[in-house]
Amino acid sequence: MNNSFPRINEEVTAILNKSKEEPAFEGTVLEGKERRYTIINERDVEKYLSMGEQQDLAIVLDRMLGNIEHGREKDGKKQFNSYVVINTDEPWIDEIIEVMKRNGAWD
Template sequence: MANTEGMTFKFSVFKNEDIEQLTHHEKVTLGHIAESIEHNRQMSGKNPRNTYLVINTDEPYADEVIEIMKRYGHWGDSPELNAWAIGPDRYDVVVASDKESAITWYRQTLKISDDEWKDYEVNDFPMNEQMRFENDCICTLRQFVSDVHEFPIIACWTE
């Protein structure tokens, strides 16, 4: 059995052969629940049906997979994310775990010189307020980036 210490229980998984053992009524109910979840994800601008790899913790290679997940920051609690509006006029909204890494990443990615940087502002940006995104998705920035696994990112832009 793998060492699952620190694992965050983020997903619910049912084995298909276990679902087959349910009564017809239970299968219909489970189907309605799945449809409701898909609808809610779609309304939030997310992919309604993600596909995941599932590894049983009793597999002999589970500890190796856990180590890979840890290296990529997908084990245990995710870092607390914050956002900053960065720019001289139109602002890119950068999501990262801390302000310093967000600024450093942004400047390196966009190749902004020290001289150009003098015209830029960096302002806190709310992660938990409802807003409209370009695909008419109305949700919080935290919800909008919930399927993203590598940070920092430019999540959107604002005037």
């Protein structure tokens, strides 16, 4: 038995074993779906983060997004994608979902 590789702590194990279903989706039209995107409302960043936190976030995001852009380019993809974001609590969300289903973009 090889015991030479480092031990993985319980937190890392929990992350690796985490269900792909997003608990924040419970009780919404997205319940049971896997999270594929992370959206950060820039107004929330300005309102709820200190100036130092905003600067830290900008530095980290700039570095990470640069890496993603470079990786996408290497894969022959466009560096950037643009998205339309719709809150799931909008009264017309079911209509949007139906359009997406008809076009094969829901599942």
